[in-house]
Amino acid sequence: MLPQLPLDNWVNALVSWVYSALGPFCNLVSEFIKTIVTAITNEMTAIPWLVVLVVFSALAFLAGRWKLMIGTAIGLFLVYDLALWNDMMATLVLVILSAFVSVVIGLPIGIWSARSNRVYKLVAPLLDLMQTMPAFVYLVPVLIFFNIGLVPAIFATVVFAMPPVIRLTRLGILHVPTQLVEASRAFGASDRQLLWKVQIPLAMPSIKAGINQTIMLSLSMVVIASMIGAGGLGADVMSALQTINVGKGFEAGISIVILAVILDRISQKLGTGRMRRQTMGGNA
Amino acid sequence: MANFIELKNVTKIFGTRKAQALQLLQRGIGKEEILKQTGATVGVNQVSLTVKQGELFVLMGLSGSGKSTLLRCLNRLVEPTSGLIRIDDTDILSLSKKDLLRFRQTKMAMVFQHFALLPHRTVVENVAFGLELQNVSKADRLRIAREKLSLVGLEEWADYYPEDLSGGMQQRVGLARALANDPDILLMDEAFSALDPLIREDMQTELLQLQHRLHKTVVFITHDLNEALRLGDRIALMKDGQIIQCGTPDDIVSNPANEYVARFVRGVDLTKVLVAADVMKRPSPLLRLKDGPRVALRTLRDAGLSSGFVIDDARTLQGIVSVDALVTAVAEKKLSVSECSLEDVTPVRKDTSLDALLHRIVHSKYPLPVVDDKARLEGLILKSSILEALTSQGGEADAAATSTR
Structure with a gap:
């Protein structure tokens, strides 16, 4: 009989070795991030709900005029009425923070993998892994390193939400018409100039679609994130499930959906159309 | 007039076994045979030619004749496999990366068949693009860009976007963009081929008038003999990566070098073809x-x-x-x-x-x-x-x- 490959032992050994080497450092990082995120969340929940509602409605008006604005106001009011406001703010902070980290890391990787096929060959299977590996598999070692709480939740969310930014950034840059790239080169553009003055501006719609997708995927992770101590609306869903309180579960669920729709519409619309001429035309 | 652009045995081979293909080529073995033996494609085959300062030189050939590849060898958008290119006493092929960028920014500019204007920039920002790459200050480059736009009669369109303009106007912008760098050499790749016939004729006239005033050295690519005859001080006819004949328009029409050129020339004399x-x-x-x-x-x-x-x-x-x-x-x-x-x-x-x-x-x-x-x-x-x-x-x-x- 074929001897079984002791892959499990190897991974276990690796994890405990990394922990023994980096454990204290990880704890430090974890505490640090937790302090910051908690502070931000506290600040956010301290803002009167009506102010937040007005700000979001104004953003919605800029993105989609009256219809979206009215929908946003009604939706947010409903969440407030359901007494889920603070949980929603916690979730919002988690989502925005995770999306921000995803974009900060994902954008350069996307650009890099557009410019080098070798990098892409390395990145592509990693992206597949990030999107398909069940979250719990990498959550457990992350829990070992960072303890239960916000940090592993952000980590899990970033892992799951980052791939679209990388993929769509790469795609956007590769789809810049070759004749425009050639023309830029003919006029003596350096690699850097080509990237900033031509490729990124022209890839912007695709990059924005990637950012939008990342925000949406971040939201879809909030329930899992709550299992490892992230709090927010996900925690409400979890506790409703544990007590088999379908009504409460639905309330939390619909709040997540409301937040999702608002974030989606605003992040999508603000990125296209009118913005094109204002932001892209003016950067010369 | 001095020779401004000088090409010697410039060869471009596409494919993996370039060295072997080059050897075969130098032994005089044909393009098809090389493809069969090595899988390499000969784009440009040992081309030697000279262009004088202020000359409007037309490279003519059908698609696949290698004329576009040869043009791109001049600014090394395509890296020649072997040969020598001298422009204004600079050995182009030995330029470092940095010098090459500088050279492209200042010495030569290109006009493209499908205009290749940046859709996210206004017309004047497109014209200023080359200057921007040279880090010319914003005020200066926009002023120069407007000057060049008025040279092609489009000053009122400065703040529109390329998509708002017709094809002919877009190509005028392309021309203004090329002139903005004040290059010595204009490379024009089928610049008027995408325009409809009447606009095309206007653009040819305009190019001739501009050339009369500015005295640039122009290398113009076309597949249209009428255009070549109209524009060219001299014409080089390419086929299969080689120059078949090079001479003044009169030479080409009255003394075709071989049957291929003769057929090309005959094909264009409509009064003999039509009944x-x-x-x-x-x-x-x-x-x-x-x-x-x-x-x-x-x-x-x-x-x-x-x-x-x-x-x-x-x-x-x-x-x-x-x-x-x-x-x-x-x-x-x-x-x-x-x-x-x-x-x-x-x-x-x-x-x-x-x-x-x-x-x-x-x-x-x-x-x-x-x-x-x-x-x-x-x-x-x-x-x-x-x-x-x-x-x-x-x-x-x-x-x-x-x-x-």
């Missing part, structure tokens, strides 16, 4: 012998004509009758056109070549009637219809030349 039937218009209105003079008179008046062609029942051409003759006939109470005095005309046969007709049509007072074998009237040739045929069929002449490959 009367190709350019004739439907004859209308026509008068019949049995028509009454009043009816005939009204028909002509309605059409705004002072005379008309008369046919019999078998459509055989009988002659021309004038309004005056008809008026007389009415006064004399004649019953039909057949009783009027008809003017004789000599018709031309359907298959007469345009070449032979030109002289007659120029000197004829009337349109020329075209008849078939049995002297039946088939159509009329007007002066305008010949001009129309000659301009509108320019594109088909290219197709004809293609089929001779």
Whole structure:
């Protein structure tokens, strides 16, 4: 009989070795991030709900005029009425923070993998892994390193939400018409100039679609994130499930959906159309 | 004038086994054989040529002849496999990356077939693009860009986006962008090929006028012999990556170097290709012998004509009758056109070549009637219809030349 490959032992050994080497450092990082995120969340929940509602409605008006604005106001009011406001703010902070980290890391990787096929060959299977590996598999070692709480939740969310930014950034840059790239080169553009003055501006719609997708995927992770101590609306869903309180579960669920729709519409619309001429035309 | 651009044995081979392919090429082995043996494609085959300062040099050939590749070797958008390129005493192929960028920014500029304007920038920002790459200050580059725009007559369009402009206007922007860097050399890659014929002619005229004022050295690529003949101080004809013939337009037309060039040149002489039937218009209105003079008179008046062609029942051409003759006939109470005095005309046969007709049509007072074998009237040739045929069929002449490959 074929001897079984002791892959499990190897991974276990690796994890405990990394922990023994980096454990204290990880704890430090974890505490640090937790302090910051908690502070931000506290600040956010301290803002009167009506102010937040007005700000979001104004953003919605800029993105989609009256219809979206009215929908946003009604939706947010409903969440407030359901007494889920603070949980929603916690979730919002988690989502925005995770999306921000995803974009900060994902954008350069996307650009890099557009410019080098070798990098892409390395990145592509990693992206597949990030999107398909069940979250719990990498959550457990992350829990070992960072303890239960916000940090592993952000980590899990970033892992799951980052791939679209990388993929769509790469795609956007590769789809810049070759004749425009050639023309830029003919006029003596350096690699850097080509990237900033031509490729990124022209890839912007695709990059924005990637950012939008990342925000949406971040939201879809909030329930899992709550299992490892992230709090927010996900925690409400979890506790409703544990007590088999379908009504409460639905309330939390619909709040997540409301937040999702608002974030989606605003992040999508603000990125296209009118913005094109204002932001892209003016950067010369 | 000094040689400004000098190419020696410039060769470009695409594929993996370049060294081997190059050896075979230098031994004089053909393109197809090299492809078979090594899988490498020869894009440009040992081209040597010189372009003088201030010359408008046309590289002509059909698609796949290597002319675009050769043009891109000049600014190393395509890296030649071997050979020597000197421009204004600089060895282009030995330039470092940084020097090459500098060289592209200042020495030469390119105009593209499909304009290649940046859609996210306004017209003036597009024109300023080359200067921006040289880190010219914003105020300066926009001022220069506006100057160049007025040179091509588009100053009012400065703040529009390329998509708001027609094709011809976009290419003017492309030209202004190329001129903004004040380059010594303009590389024009099928610059007017995507434009419709009338605009294209305007652009050719404009290029010639600009060239008259600015004296740039221009390397112009085209697949259209008419364009080449019109623009070029000298023309190089390319086929399969090689230069077949290089000379003044007169040389090329009157002393074709070989059969290929001869066919190319012949394909373009439309007056020898077209026959009367190709350019004739439907004859209308026509008068019949049995028509009454009043009816005939009204028909002509309605059409705004002072005379008309008369046919019999078998459509055989009988002659021309004038309004005056008809008026007389009415006064004399004649019953039909057949009783009027008809003017004789000599018709031309359907298959007469345009070449032979030109002289007659120029000197004829009337349109020329075209008849078939049995002297039946088939159509009329007007002066305008010949001009129309000659301009509108320019594109088909290219197709004809293609089929001779």
